[in-house]
Every structure is written in C-alpha cells, then in structure tokens.
Amino acid sequence: MISIVIAGPRGNMGREAVKMVENEDQFALKAVVDHRYDGISMKEAEGMEPLDIPVYKEIEACFTEEQPDVLIDLTNPETGKVHLRKALEHGVRPVIGTTGFTDEDIKELSAEAEKKKLGAVIAPNFAIGAILLMKLSRMAARYMDDVEIIEQHHDRKLDAPSGTAMKTAQMISEVRKEKPQGHPDETEAWEHARGAEYEGMRVHSVRLPGRVAHQEVIFGGEGQTLTLRHDSLNRTSFMPGVRLAVEKVMETTGLVYGLDEFID
Known part of the structure; x- marks a missing residue:
C-alpha cells in the first residue's frame, strides 16, 4: 500500500x-x-x-x-x-x-x-500518448532534421512554451546537430512571428479557451513532410x-x- x-x-x-x-x-x-x-x-x-x-x-x-x-x-x-x-x-x-x-x-x-x-x-506531461510522441519524434529526427513544434493549451496555462514542447526539443537535440532552418535571409515583420528558437528548431505556443493539451511535431524533407500529433481531450x-x-x-x-x- x-x-x-x-x-x-x-x-x-x-x-x-x-x-x-x-x-x-x-x-x-x-x-x-x-x-x-x-x-x-x-x-x-x-x-x-x-x-x-x-x-x-x-x-x-x-x-x-x-x-x-x-x-x-x-x-x-x-x-x-x-x-x-x-x-x-x-x-x-x-x-x-x-x-x-x-x-x-x-x-x-x-x-x-x-x-x-x-x-x-x-513530469512535463503525464499522457502516455504524449510520451510516445516525444520518443517517436526523437526517432524521426535521426532521418529528418528540419523540424518545428506547435503546442496548444488552454488560456489559463502560465508558462510558454510548454514543458512537453521543451522536453520534446531537448530529446530531438540528443540525435540532431544544431542547425539553422528557413531562409538564411528571412526577416520577421512582427517580432517572434517565427516562434521561439531552440538549436535552430522553431517552437510555437497557442493559448485558447477550449484547448486542453495538444502538440504537433512537423518534420520537413525533400519532397515530403511527416507530422506527429497528440491530443489530450480531457484530464x-x-x-x-x-x-x-x-x-x-x-x-x-x-x-x-x-x-x-x-x-x-
């Protein structure tokens, strides 16, 4: 007991x-x-x-x-x-x-x-599916190292990016060398339009009523993309x-x- x-x-x-x-x-x-x-x-x-x-x-x-x-x-x-x-x-x-x-x-x-x-x-996230998303993202990053993370939570969440997004980026960095992404001469007409940056990866946080906890990890490669997504629909x-x-x-x-x- x-x-x-x-x-x-x-x-x-x-x-x-x-x-x-x-x-x-x-x-x-x-x-x-x-x-x-x-x-x-x-x-x-x-x-x-x-x-x-x-x-x-x-x-x-x-x-x-x-x-x-x-x-x-x-x-x-x-x-x-x-x-x-x-x-x-x-x-x-x-x-x-x-x-x-x-x-x-x-x-x-x-x-x-x-x-x-x-x-x-x-535990940044207790959802088993979210943990699997992190581990699968780490696996995918060995082969597709251009990646962006979009996390969505309810509008009462205090911190951004979420601990889940941060942990995901850290796990990806274990198998991915730091590299710049996007056009080398890109500019932001509005500050932070491209989101936060972690070792060249971009992380975007959405805060809206009606959301619980959601995350997409999007990988881009030559002629293809791979999107991994997890949604927690309730607590x-x-x-x-x-x-x-x-x-x-x-x-x-x-x-x-x-x-x-x-x-x-």
Whole structure:
C-alpha cells in the first residue's frame, strides 16, 4: 500500500488525481494540501470531492502528521518547486506535474534526491500518448532534421512554451546537430512571428479557451513532410501516467525528468 498526499485538489488535474487514487486498491489517500482551507475535511471544503480526508494549508505540517510515502503535486510552477524541496526534506517521494523548472533547478534537485536516497519525478506531461510522441519524434529526427513544434493549451496555462514542447526539443537535440532552418535571409515583420528558437528548431505556443493539451511535431524533407500529433481531450488522459509515476517513484533513487525514462 502506497500512502499519498495530493497538493492542488481543487484544480482540474487535482480532482481527477483524487478520484484515481481513491479507485486504486494499492493507493491510500492520506490528506490533501490546499492554500485556501486548513483543519477541515474535504467534504467540508468547496470544490473538493466529498471525502472524509483531512485538508492542510501548510505542507510541512501535513508531512509531519501524515508521514506519506508520495506527494502528487498538481499546483503551479513556483509552488511545485517549493513542495518538491519540502518533500525531500521530509523523506517523501515527490511526483510533480507542474513545469517551469530550469536546468539549474533540475541539477540541484537531482543532487538533493540522490543525497536523500529518494526517488523523485518531474513530469512535463503525464499522457502516455504524449510520451510516445516525444520518443517517436526523437526517432524521426535521426532521418529528418528540419523540424518545428506547435503546442496548444488552454488560456489559463502560465508558462510558454510548454514543458512537453521543451522536453520534446531537448530529446530531438540528443540525435540532431544544431542547425539553422528557413531562409538564411528571412526577416520577421512582427517580432517572434517565427516562434521561439531552440538549436535552430522553431517552437510555437497557442493559448485558447477550449484547448486542453495538444502538440504537433512537423518534420520537413525533400519532397515530403511527416507530422506527429497528440491530443489530450480531457484530464482523465493524464491519470494512467500519474499512476505509473507513483509506482515507479517508489522503485527509483534520484530525480527522473519525464516519464519517457519509464517507457521502453
């Protein structure tokens, strides 16, 4: 039995995670962490599942009193960073579903997880299909090295480009030499019309109501194009990946960035 605390239980992802944990025989939901409520049960809090589970405002108090095995954090980039560090300090294995971590953050947190001999997971995307898209993109880039990425998310997402797009570009760069793309003399009449640039690849971010999480990776070659696309149509699409991350973090030492490490 894996005991779990969830941070961010009122969000769209958090509500789905609560349901998933409650429905898994090998998981036990010990508590939730929410910045609005403290000292009550979930069934007394507006916007939460009607469960007799305690709600904490301070994550350190939650860790001290509940002593969970795993933290699932589905909050926001800044809060996620704080919660990850606090989890490691208290011997809790974090599964973080927020993005916005820098390379320096990941390096520092990796060292801390190794020092504590704990597993930790930061997942830019929990959808298994999105992970397969990343891995297939890496494969395709060996043979078609002109590539652009278009990612689309809801208009409440704080960071751009998405962690998924960044991770995809980083995985492609492992097999692709840095190179300029487009006409060598191209100009932008409007700044950033060609999107962000990463080692010559262009990354475009769309933010619109009605979107959930979508990504296209488009490869161009002589006389042909290849388009790989993944669409998450609702938040339940992320739950198999959350479940996988919780299971794997219990078997892992050190920080793993991206679920691709767990999928052959």
